[in-house]
Amino acid sequence: MFKRVSGTKDILPDEAILWQRLEEISRNIFSLYNFREIRPPLIEEAALFNRSLGESAEIVKKQMFLIQNKDETYALRPEGTASIVRAYIENNFQKLGGFAKFYYIGPMFRLERPQKGRLRQFHHIGAEAIGSLEPELDIEMLSLADTLLRNFSIEGYKIRLNTLGCANDKDKLVETLRKNLKNKTAALCPECNKRLSINPLRILDCKNEPCKEVVKGLKISNEYLCADCKKHFNKVREGLDSLKIDYEVSPHLVRGLDYYTGTVFEISHNELGAQDAIGAGGRYNNLVKELGGACAGAIGFAFGIERLLMASPKKEEAALEKKLVYLIALGDKARSYGLKLLAELRKNNIPSDTDYENKSIKGALRQANDLGAWLVLIIGDNELAKGVITLKDMLSGVQKEIKAEDILKEIKC
Ligand code: HAM
Numbered sequence: 001m002f003k004r005v006s007g008t009k010d011i012l013p014d015e016a017i018l019w020q021r022l023e024e025i026s027r028n029i030f031s032l033y034n035f036r037e038i039r040p041p042l043i044e045e046a047a048l049f050n051r052s053l054g055e056s057a058e059i060v061k062k063q064m065f066l067i068q069n070k071d072e073t074y075a076l077r078p079e080g081t082a083s084i085v086r087a088y089i090e091n092n093f094q095k096l097g098g099f100a101k102f103y104y105i106g107p108m109f110r111l112e113r114p115q116k117g118r119l120r121q122f123h124h125i126g127a128e129a130i131g132s133l134e135p136e137l138d139i140e141m142l143s144l145a146d147t148l149l150r151n152f153s154i155e156g157y158k159i160r161l162n163t164l165g166c167a168n169d170k171d172k173l174v175e176t177l178r179k180n181l182k183n184k185t186a187a188l189c190p191e192c193n194k195r196l197s198i199n200p201l202r203i204l205d206c207k208n209e210p211c212k213e214v215v216k217g218l219k220i221s222n223e224y225l226c227a228d229c230k231k232h233f234n235k236v237r238e239g240l241d242s243l244k245i246d247y248e249v250s251p252h253l254v255r256g257l258d259y260y261t262g263t264v265f266e267i268s269h270n271e272l273g274a275q276d277a278i279g280a281g282g283r284y285n286n287l288v289k290e291l292g293g294a295c296a297g298a299i300g301f302a303f304g305i306e307r308l309l310m311a312s313p314k315k316e317e318a319a320l321e322k323k324l325v326y327l328i329a330l331g332d333k334a335r336s337y338g339l340k341l342l343a344e345l346r347k348n349n350i351p352s353d354t355d356y357e358n359k360s361i362k363g364a365l366r367q368a369n370d371l372g373a374w375l376v377l378i379i380g381d382n383e384l385a386k387g388v389i390t391l392k393d394m395l396s397g398v399q400k401e402i403k404a405e406d407i408l409k410e411i412k413c
Contacts, residue, residue, distance in 0.1 A: 007112065007120030009306070018309055023105055025151045026125050030103040033144050035127055038102040040083040042109075043067065046075035052082035052287060054258025056199045063110040065120075076109035081259065081284065081300055082291075084128045089293040098296065099131035105305075117275030117307055126281075126302030130288060133297030135232050138263045138283065139239035141299050145267065145279060146245050148303070154269070154311050157278060160250040161237075161265045163222075165229040167286060170261060172224035174200055180218055187214050201254045220251040229262065236263055259284040263299065269311040278311055279303035325411060326368035327354040328361060330380040338379055341389075341407070348408055369394060375411065 004010060011019060030037070046066055053060050065076040077083055084102055093100045105125050112118050127144060129137055142159065149157055164170045177200040185193055188203065192211050195202045204215050222230065240247055247265070255264045264282030272278070281301025288296040325345060329338030338354060345352040353371065355364040361378070368376045378390040388401040391410065402410050 005120065007114035007118075009119065009121070015309075018312070019305065022125070022152060022305060022308060022312075026103070026105065026148060029144070029148050029151055030127065033101070033140070033147075035101040035103040035129075035144075038084060038087060038104055039106070040077075040080070040087045040104070042077055042107065043074045044077055044083055044086065046073040048082050048086055048291070049075055049078060052085070052257075052259050052291065053079070054199070056195070056202065057257050058202075059110060059257070063112055065109045065111055078110045079108055079257075080104050080106075080124055080126045080302060081128060081287070084300075085130065085284075085287050085291055085293070085298070088130050089288065089291055093130070094288075094294055094296065099129075101127070101129045103127045115275070117272055117304075117310060119306060123305040124302040125305055125308070126300060128298065128300035130298040131296045133285060135235035135239065137297075138232075138236045138299055139243070141281065141301060142236075142240060142245060142247070142265065143243055145265075145281070145301050145303075149267070149278075152308060153313055154278075154308065155313075156271065157267050157269045157311065159245070159247040159265055159267050160253050161240075161247045161263070162250050162253040163225065163229060163233040163236075163263050164254060164261055164282075165225045166261055169224050169226055169229050170201075173220075176220070176224055177201065177203070177218075181214070184214050187211075199258075202256060204252050204254045205256045215252060218252070222251070232262065255280065255282055259287045259290075261285045265301070267303075269307070272307060272310055275307065277304070278307045323351055324371055324373040325350055325352040325375045325377060326364075326371060326373035327352060327377045328364040328368070328379070329354065330361060330378070333384055334379040334381065337384065341377070341379075344408070345411075348412075350408075350411055365392075377407070 046064060049064060050060050059078045064078055067074040088100060107121050107123050109121055111120060114120060129141060178196060181196055181200060188211050189208045192203045192206050203211060253264055253266055260282045262283035262285055266280040267278050268276040269278050279301055283299045285297045288298060327338050327342055329335040342352055342354055355367060374394055376392040376394060383389055387404050389404050389407050390399060391402050392399045
């Protein structure tokens with residue numbers, strides 16, 4: 001028997017309803033904020049991610065699903081930002097006015113060690129706004145992320161916020177970290193010892209306990225920031241305060257991808273255990289230029305759908321909202337009549353189903369119940385002779401006969 005690949009999931013129909021709900025809410029909110037959907041391909045040239053995320057990023061070093069085809073290497077996309085910037089440049093959005101807001105919903109692939117909340121195929125709901133350096137856009141993105149979470153009815157999340165400053169500031173931060181960590185190498189893991197020379201920012205993300213202890217003891221002041229970046233960050237904070245969006249400034253938050261500059265944020269949920277990030281994002285003001293476009297400030301974020309569902313209130317069983325009508329037709333004559341009735345119900349936008357296994361009335365009623373039907377229509381020889389249909393309300397259990405020609409009116413009211 002074949003089994004699914006480790007780190008992947010079958011999203012079964014009962015769960016798929018919850019996914020559809022999240023997706024529908026997202027699409028509505030994105031359209032409120034005037035974001036438009038983009039659907040880039042799932043495979044890209046691997047070099048796109050090497051270049052965007054950085055050769056020293058864990059994703060690039062260890063987690064890409066690579067496909068070798070003659071001289072070309074493709075990757076299943078591990079994230080959406082790089083693809084969207086590539087699509088923005090390739091499809092001439094800069095020439096078409098420059099500023100563009102996109103959203104995307106779809107699968108991402110990372111060859112990670114699977115565990116609770118960490119999959120090899122997972123799904124993002126993400127947004128990217130490209131073409132502006134203004135702090136108002138940072139506020140818009142954080143407000144959008146917060147609005148989405150509220151509309152998903154998720155509570156108990158925390159937004160952590162920081163700024164890496166511009167490329168110069170980031171270099172200064174890297175140097176400061178290198179200086180402060182130089183005499184702590186004995187306490188750092190072998191990987192972080194390598195990171196110290198290659199990219200010390202990664203040390204702040206290390207999950208090893210001894211490294212976390214070292215990082216906890218580091219004092220990081222905002223001295224590495226230039227006046228413009230300080231002003232930008234203060235404006236972002238003022239905007240969030242005025243919109244009453246809760247956040248916490250976290251100087252240790254740096255994010256594990258090279259493209260970030262300026263504002264960065266991570267949203268965590270207190271009930272998710274080790275993998276507690278439900279979403280993350282930030283500015284990537286240099287990426288468009290680095291991938292061959294003109295200078296264009298940009299910012300985005302992505303939520304992990306699987307983790308959003310883990311953080312969602314469990315009572316919200318969307319299955320209960322189903323409005324299914326179930327038809328039980330007993331005998332050949334009733335069945336051919338039922339065929340036409342079913343077509344009529346569907347023509348009138350009434351979700352409906354019937355028994356295809358020739359069950360007894362008891363078995364068919366049990367199935368109607370299992371499917372969450374609110375109403376059962378029963379037709380047998382008796383009903384056919386009288387020109388009626390028996391209606392059973394599945395919630396109250398009340399049963400009554402209705403004239404066949406009045407059935408649609410009765411169901412609709
Ligand atoms: P990321 O932090 O790598 O950022 O991923 C965003 C979210 O995806 C995480 O917070 C988490 O909820 C979810 N996630 C990541 N990896 C996994 C996994 N293996 N299994 C389950 N869920 C996972 C990005 O990908 C950036 N592109 C976000 C961004 C958009 N920055 C700017 N624009």
